[in-house]
Amino acid sequence: MEDMKTIQWFPGHMAKTRRMIQKSLPLVDAVAELLDARLPLSSRNPEFDRLTRKKPRLVILNKADMADPALTQKWIAYYQKRGAAVITADSKSGKGVKNFPNALRTLLAPQLARYAEKGMKGRPIRVMILGIPNVGKSSLINRLAGGKRAKAEDRAGVTRVQQWIKVDGGVELLDTPGVLWPKLDDQEVACRLAFTGAIRDDILDQEALAAKLLELLHTKYPQALLERYKIAPDAELKGFALLEQLAKNRGMLLSGGIPNTERAAIALLDEFRGVKLGRITLEEPPVAAIPAPTSASADTAAQENAFPEHEG
Numbered sequence: 001m002e003d004m005k006t007i008q009w010f011p012g013h014m015a016k017t018r019r020m021i022q023k024s025l026p027l028v029d030a031v032a033e034l035l036d037a038r039l040p041l042s043s044r045n046p047e048f049d050r051l052t053r054k055k056p057r058l059v060i061l062n063k064a065d066m067a068d069p070a071l072t073q074k075w076i077a078y079y080q081k082r083g084a085a086v087i088t089a090d091s092k093s094g095k096g097v098k099n100f101p102n103a104l105r106t107l108l109a110p111q112l113a114r115y116a117e118k119g120m121k122g123r124p125i126r127v128m129i130l131g132i133p134n135v136g137k138s139s140l141i142n143r144l145a146g147g148k149r150a151k152a153e154d155r156a157g158v159t160r161v162q163q164w165i166k167v168d169g170g171v172e173l174l175d176t177p178g179v180l181w182p183k184l185d186d187q188e189v190a191c192r193l194a195f196t197g198a199i200r201d202d203i204l205d206q207e208a209l210a211a212k213l214l215e216l217l218h219t220k221y222p223q224a225l226l227e228r229y230k231i232a233p234d235a236e237l238k239g240f241a242l243l244e245q246l247a248k249n250r251g252m253l254l255s256g257g258i259p260n261t262e263r264a265a266i267a268l269l270d271e272f273r274g275v276k277l278g279r280i281t282l283e284e285p286p287v288a289a290i291p292a293p294t295s296a297s298a299d300t301a302a303q304e305n306a307f308p309e310h311e312g
């Protein structure tokens with residue numbers, strides 16, 4: 001997958017996001033980290049913990065309507081164990097989105113009790129939404145805000161004041177979500193994001209990508225391949241051979257009976273993204289325990305990192 005190496009996140013964008021987060025962190029009570037429920041590790045920004053320091057966090061497993069419900073339960077437990085509040089959402093239909101304010105209230109119960117003691121009972125809870133592109137930030141904000149979304153002023157010469165969008169349950173959202181970058185230097189991460197369509201298609205080799213996806217599905221969801229493409233589980237069948245099999249079984253043939261793997265690749269990727277193969281999650285929570293610090297001088301930042309990056 002040579003082409004993947006050429007995908008680079010624009011460094012200026014990273015600096016801008018870092019500045020935005022730095023500026024906004026003191027203003028918010030919590031950060032909401034939006035993840036794709038089909039890729040709850042690969043859709044994380046590798047620097048998220050460092051960027052948001054110790055702010056209380058709500059993990060939103062979005063696109064849960066497309067993900068495997070059994071694995072979503074495991075992912076909920078995984079992130080809860082690491083100290084986050086977790087909700088699942090389908091921001092397209094709105095399902096689950098109503099749990100957002102309550103989850104924040106529970107997460108922030110100690111802070112809210114302190115505010116109440118100080119007589120600041122009606123104080124809004126302020127939250128910043130963060131996530132990599134395509135994970136559903138705009139959809140979620142639109143769902144939460146309904147028609148109430150404020151129009152941001154952006155006139156030359158006028159310092160843009162950050163605006164807050166009031167949503168239900170006494171919660172206010174920062175009007176612009178933080179667009180984080182994925183860990184694209186990791187080939188596995190880049191591939192998985194490409195499977196879901198989070199990375200633009202035209203810069204990738206479709207057939208290589210489809211072959212890789214087929215191999216993953218062949219191992220993790222053999223039943224789905226059998227039902228949709230009549231590909232029976234066969235340990236001997238790997239990558240490109242699977243794609244040829246799919247083409248043959250679908251009658252996608254070139255003259256001379258050669259399997260049209262290009263068409264098969266497009267069909268597979270389209271159908272996977274369209275949930276035609278069923279609800280599928282491509283990553284399972286790592287089973288490896290968080291390594292214990294080896295010495296008293298171990299990096300404290302690493303110890304404090306409750307969300308280890310892409311383990312296992």
Ligand code: G4P
Nearest residue numbers: 062063064065089090091092133134135136137138139140
């Ligand atoms: P972003 O701001 O984080 O970049 O993401 P955005 O909301 O633009 O969502 C990216 C795509 O994902 C959109 O699809 C959106 O409809 C879809 N989406 C967002 N949340 C969910 C969800 O929970 N479930 C499902 N099934 N889809 C979701 P699109 O094809 O780009 O646009 P559209 O054709 O849906 O308008």
